[in-house]
Amino acid sequence: MQPWKYSDSLASYTQESAVSKVQWILWGPIAVTLFYPFLLDAFHYLVTDDQGHRASLTLATAVLAALLLLGVFAVPAMGLALACKKSRAPYDDVTTTRARRLALMIVAAPTLYCFIGVNSIMLGSPVSDQSIWVAGWLLLGCVLTFARKAPLPQVKRSMRDLAWLRVAHGVAGVIVLLFVTFHLFNHLFGLISPEAHTAVMEVGRQVYRAPFVEPVLVVALLFQVFSGLRLAWSWSAHSVDAYRIVQIGSGVFLAVFILGHLNAVFIFARTYAGIETGWAFASGDPVGMLHDPWSIRLLPHYAIGVFFVLTHLVSGLRVVLLAHGAPRLRVNNLWWAGAGASALVSLLIMLGMTGTRLG
Numbered sequence: 135m136q137p138w139k140y141s142d143s144l145a146s147y148t149q150e151s152a153v154s155k156v157q158w159i160l161w162g163p164i165a166v167t168l169f170y171p172f173l174l175d176a177f178h179y180l181v182t183d184d185q186g187h188r189a190s191l192t193l194a195t196a197v198l199a200a201l202l203l204l205g206v207f208a209v210p211a212m213g214l215a216l217a218c219k220k221s222r223a224p225y226d227d228v229t230t231t232r233a234r235r236l237a238l239m240i241v242a243a244p245t246l247y248c249f250i251g252v253n254s255i256m257l258g259s260p261v262s263d264q265s266i267w268v269a270g271w272l273l274l275g276c277v278l279t280f281a282r283k284a285p286l287p288q289v290k291r292s293m294r295d296l297a298w299l300r301v302a303h304g305v306a307g308v309i310v311l312l313f314v315t316f317h318l319f320n321h322l323f324g325l326i327s328p329e330a331h332t333a334v335m336e337v338g339r340q341v342y343r344a345p346f347v348e349p350v351l352v353v354a355l356l357f358q359v360f361s362g363l364r365l366a367w368s369w370s371a372h373s374v375d376a377y378r379i380v381q382i383g384s385g386v387f388l389a390v391f392i393l394g395h396l397n398a399v400f401i402f403a404r405t406y407a408g409i410e411t412g413w414a415f416a417s418g419d420p421v422g423m424l425h426d427p428w429s430i431r432l433l434p435h436y437a438i439g440v441f442f443v444l445t446h447l448v449s450g451l452r453v454v455l456l457a458h459g460a461p462r463l464r465v466n467n468l469w470w471a472g473a474g475a476s477a478l479v480s481l482l483i484m485l486g487m488t489g490t491r492l493g
C-alpha cells in the first residue's frame with residue numbers, strides 16, 4: 135500500500151474542487167445562450183411595424199436594432215471563443231473536454247433553433263419554440279453539472295488513428311463542394327431579382343435533381359455529417375489552435391445545418407407541406423425573412439451557414455497546404471483572405487434574400 139502523503143490529499147482536494155468549480159462555470163455560457171431566441175424576437179419587433187412591414191426607425195431604434203443583431207451573432211461567436219480556451223491544468227481534462235463540446239454546441243445555436251422550429255411545426259407541438267429552447271439548455275446544464283466527475287473512459291484517440299476517415303471526409307467533400315459552389319452562386323442571383331434566382335435554379339435542377347445525381351449528393355452530405363461529427367468528437371478532446379477550432383466549430387454547425395436543411399427541404403416542404411422549394415420558401419416571401427416572426431431565425435441560420443461552409447473549405451485547404459510544407463505565415467494569410475471572402479459572399483446573399491436589388 136502507498137504511504138499517505140499530505141501533498142496527494144491536497145492535490146485530490148484541489149482537483150475535485152477545481153472540477154466542480156469549472157462545471158458550475160458552464161452555466162455562464164448556457165445562461166447567455168438561453169437569450170438567443172429573445173434577442174432575435176426583439177430585433178424582429180424593432181424592425182417590423184404593426185402591419186408586418188418594415189418599421190421606420192429613428193436613430194436610437196436603428197442603433198438598438200443593430201446591437202440586438204450583433205447580440206444574436208455574438209452567441210455563436212462566444213461559443214467559438216470558449217472552444218478556443220485551453221486547459222491550464224493537466225487534471226481537468228474531462229471537464230475541459232466537456233466545456234469545449236458545450237461551446238461547440240453553442241456555435242451551432244442558430245441552426246439548432248431552426249431545427250427545433252421546423253420539427254415542432256411538423257409535430258404540431260403546442261409548446262413555444264422559446265420554451266423548448268430554454269428547457270433544453272437548462273436540462274443540458276443540469277446533466278453537465280451533475281454528470282459523473284470521475285474521468286470518462288479514454289476518449290483521446292490519436293488523430294492519426296482516424297487518418298483514413300479524414301481522407302474520406304475530404305474526398306466526399308469534393309462532391310459536396312461541386313453542389314455548394316453552384317448553390318451559393320445561384321443564391322447570389324437574388325441580388326438581381328427572385329426571377330433571376332429561379333431561372334438559374336431551373337438550370338441547376340436539371341443536374342442536381344436528376345435521379346442518379348440527387349441520391350449521390352444526399353448520401354455524400356450524410357456521410358459528411360456523420361464522419362465530420364466523429365472527427366469533431368475526437369478533435370474536441372485535444373487542445374488545438376484557433377484555426378482548428380474554427381474548422382471544428384464550423385463543422386459542427388454544418389452537421390446540424392445540413393441535417394436541418396435536408397429535413398426542411400425534403401421532409402417538411404416537399405413531403406409534409408407540399409410547398410415548392412423556390413425563392414419564396416427560402417426567403418420567407420411575401421412577408422420576408424425580417425418581418426415574419428418565425429422566419430427571422432433564418433437570417434443567422436443562412437448567414438452563418440454560408441460563411442461556415444466556405445470557411446470550412448478554406449480551413450481544409452489550410453491543413454492540406456501545411457501538410458505539404460507550405461510556409462505557415464503565407465498559408466495563414468490565405469486563410470484570412472478566404473474567411474474575408476466567405477463573409478462577403480454571405481453578406482451579399484443575405485442582402486439579396488432580404489430585399490436589396492442591384493440597380
Ligand code: HEM
Binds near residue numbers: 351388413415
Ligand atoms: C443562403 C443559404 C441557403 C439557402 C437560402 C438555401 C436554400 C435552399 C433551397 C430553396 C433549396 C431547394 C432547391 C430546389 O428546390 O431545387 C435548397 C436545397 C438544398 N440545399 Fe440549400 N440553401 C442555402 C445554403 C446551403 C448550404 C450551405 C448547403 C450545404 C452545406 C445547402 C445544401 C442544400 C442541399 C443538399 C439541397 C437539396 C438539393 C436537392 O434538391 O437535391 N444549402 N437550399
